[in-house]
Amino acid sequence: MQNLFSLIANADNCIKNGQEINSGVLSELKCIVNINKYIGVAQININSGNLEFNSKKIAKYIKFAENIGLEALIFPELSLLGYPLQDTISRFPNIIKEAEKWLNALAKLAENTVVLVGFPEFYKENLYYNSIAVLHHSGIKGVFRKNIISFSSRINDEKYQVPSSESGFISYDNSLSDASLYNKYNIFVGADSLNKVNDNNSIISIVCAANNYKANRELLKNKKLSNFAKNSSKPLLYVNQVGANDNIMFDGISCAYNSKGELIARASAFEEQLLVVNPYEDIGKVYELPFGFEDYVFGRNEFSLNYDYDLERTYNALVLSVKDYFKKCGFKRAVLGLSGGLDSTVCAVIVADAIGKENVYGVSMPSHITSSESKSDAEQLANNLGIHFTEAPIRSMIDTTTESFNELFSKVECDWNDRYKKSFTPDNIQARSRAMILWGISNEFPSCIPIATSDKSEAYMGYATINGDMSGGFAPIADVTKTKLFALARWLNKNRNEKNVIPESVIQKRPGAELAIDPKTGKPLIAEDALMPYEFLDEIIWRIENRQETYDDMLKSTFTYEKQHDISKEQKEEWLKKFYKRMSTAFYKWSIMPPFVAIEPHSINKCDYVQPITSSGINYIGVSDEYINECLA
């Protein structure tokens, strides 16, 4: 059967690239598929709200399925509309009626193959059923409707989707024969619905889903699906969306199980793919997942600086997040500042791999503080990677701005006489001048956006400049901590097709923004000296996100860093307090961060976590009863 799978892969590539499928391939496929009960599982990447784009894609697969004679072809939940749409329905409800028009046209293409397509079925103003249409014999024969609308945090499904009380096939023309024909498919909309076994004479269970990607879900999902197949003694197909939309991502990994619950087919993660499977005769192909994906169940139980098992998954997710944001928004090019530091270096590699090196411009923007090593590292990286590169010194911009500022601040000081003795203004002028340059290029050249290079450790510390380095059209690594970025850089050097594009000196040097001179050393300030060791910082983040640990919990725990370094209790307290203090003033920055996809089980991505900016007065450390009594006395 290897022949079948390579033929399908060949045809699938042609469909994706808009090429004609070789007639030899088609006739071979017809021979194999026509004599058996093959079902197509179309793991597609769709555009939210773009009915034309989605319909054209769906049509291509329907035509292919008809052409080779598949029994059925299944698409993910809400494939036609695109998902998520968040609140769009509340302003543009006509999109539901427009979707109906496209669905009718798609139905005409489905003759012998039973096509299952997720679409929004009009219920009443602003409300729709999350339904799966059955397209067959050139018409819409009926629907299966979602019964449970699960709580989806900020996606707001509950507001616009109405749960149906009817289960099973609902015929559009009350035809009993249709009902008996299509009830052989026991359809579930979304994996959350997969709780009850509908004993309705079905011979196969099908789950059409759009499962928001979470780093730690794969094994759980696999278990749930397999158990359901086994308990119902029926094969099960699961088709999931793939692709990213702003902050939300779908990882694909559609799959099929036989009636014993054994995995017989599985699509890849993070890419569009047509899986063809015969679930009745255990014929299917299991594609490999990125290393470690399946084992990454609940995240780790202990914080560890060994990220090896998770880097392939991380890299693939990052690349897809960038690729899709660009494609779906209509951007083609990216410009980014190359500082010679770790963050901008890893961003450059990710973005180049996502949109093509010819579409990436790296700009070194040295100031008086920038070391010559940083400049040469930036250039070296650009050369190794093959992206465009230029240098744009910002010294004249800094000088002019500083001069204007000096005069202005002296004036303001006459009215507000408590001017800071030491401020971040000189640092920020540099960061903002750089952002000005990047947005300038974005203004001047078509379809080009700047990349924000902030990482997750910095985001928690608010260690990024508003309108400076945290500004950009997309923030690829905003959910990756600094210690993981180091590991990722090493992994990239070892595992990308082109090895060692990242200069070793970038990985070796201690990170610093090179915005200020440390008076103690006379050299550019090292970030860890201003904050705390990244190993320690990243473990705090991990403990809060994954374990919900409090200040006291952390004080009592032994950090990995403590096992390797002898630090005093006072030092630990100081770092923990600094963490909470800095984080409390970072909420505003979180609220205006460019979009990024959550890579870890928990993140500060807008769809995962929102804390009010005005909650900066929270006391995370807690108080004693004596203190309370004094306060209220």
Added chain:
Amino acid sequence: MQNLFSLIANADNCIKNGQEINSGVLSELKCIVNINKYIGVAQININSGNLEFNSKKIAKYIKFAENIGLEALIFPELSLLGYPLQDTISRFPNIIKEAEKWLNALAKLAENTVVLVGFPEFYKENLYYNSIAVLHHSGIKGVFRKNIISFSSRINDEKYQVPSSESGFISYDNSLSDASLYNKYNIFVGADSLNKVNDNNSIISIVCAANNYKANRELLKNKKLSNFAKNSSKPLLYVNQVGANDNIMFDGISCAYNSKGELIARASAFEEQLLVVNPYEDIGKVYELPFGFEDYVFGRNEFSLNYDYDLERTYNALVLSVKDYFKKCGFKRAVLGLSGGLDSTVCAVIVADAIGKENVYGVSMPSHITSSESKSDAEQLANNLGIHFTEAPIRSMIDTTTESFNELFSKVECDWNDRYKKSFTPDNIQARSRAMILWGISNEFPSCIPIATSDKSEAYMGYATINGDMSGGFAPIADVTKTKLFALARWLNKNRNEKNVIPESVIQKRPGAELAIDPKTGKPLIAEDALMPYEFLDEIIWRIENRQETYDDMLKSTFTYEKQHDISKEQKEEWLKKFYKRMSTAFYKWSIMPPFVAIEPHSINKCDYVQPITSSGINYIGVSDEYINECLA
């Protein structure tokens, strides 16, 4: 009874300002209150998550109530914790246990007065009951728990609050006598719970709420509360939060009804206030609401440029939104660019009224395009208003940046040869240089943030510069359309204590950013010439937000603008298409807008409306069946 109310107002002011209450006032109040059944309704403004701040405030009112002998004192839903906290519980669940400590201490203060305080009652990890504690005889006697957790869009209550199946008083020590004592209060947590009449021998209904402010809710709320009192033949008290937290606001307007459903007391809108009422004997005072507030039910049925009835409400809401953001985040000062245009002018007035004129710095930042009239209007406004003012020309910054850019862009052009012939770069350099100056002042002087002056019409059109005029710490008027701002400016000149602070020429001139010269006129480009008439634009926004009208609906409707101007169908189509096109590319800007409070029934505030940035491919105009068939052929 007028004496009672003025004494209460006097004492309330002392409490709010941290002053000692005059002993004469206290003894007079004791005489009046002790012989009747008076209840205090504490409409307080609290800080999300700041247990110490909230507890201290609650304690002050409890002490006062005890002092004068109130029967009961009621606080809004979740007063102790602060509300909303959004996702904070999921990272810092210990805040619930900390809240318990403060509650225990507060209980000791409540001896003879029955105190009802909203607090988070621990249920299990990450989950709490939204409860009202009964504090009496120096202890927590028990609780009333919320039964229905309403869907609250992006606030995420459903995720962290668990609905209780028990209704009525739940005694903490299973004391039957306590139950019979406190069940005389029929407590509802949140106005949404007010659906069933609990016939449990209560003598009064009490609603402790935190009702997210919506422009069109007051009359509805009033009706609901009044009907409930009438149908249950019992008096009803409603206590609501007041104040703003980032994007979410509470308007106060706590009130009391007698058993006939008649309004007997009402607190003011938008301010902290203690209402003292005897609901059994119809004794209470009804404070006036801002003009038009009560009639503004469902918004208007027709779009109108006459905003008169709504400007007092709008002004009060805007001022409170700014005041609270500053206070709760710990900011004291604001800096803003004064262009001499309408937006920055109205912002300056609002911000000065919110935080005090001595805390506001207006900066005129003229470029080569800025007219002398604009400069003098800016200065005139600052002088009239009494805020600090200075001029900081940006010409040298523009020149240096432009020079750096020219060299850089020529280099980039060698690799990317499709550079725009005409770009917005020169416009954006000006806007970004100005933002650089404002953020510079913010960096240099303590507790100071820049104000983003974009309005709602511009936000819809994406007519604002990233890292430029749309950047700032808060965006006061981002939910006010341009035509309403004109009306508001006139209203301010007529109704503020100091009349006519806004120069008439600011209101007379046609808005324009003065960033570019219109080649047709040789003068600064007028925004309406680049976009469309604001009267027309604002009506599109109104129709989409309030009527969910489609392109076709709008094409068929007659706009107010059309009644006054003769425009062709082609012109109308062009403007509508331009609207959708510009809006589709503005979603990114919406996602990074500084916080602002929704003033209208619908807004693009992050808590009201989110549309994926990647949904820019939506076709709002719709397509014909022929077009669809061609696409899928």
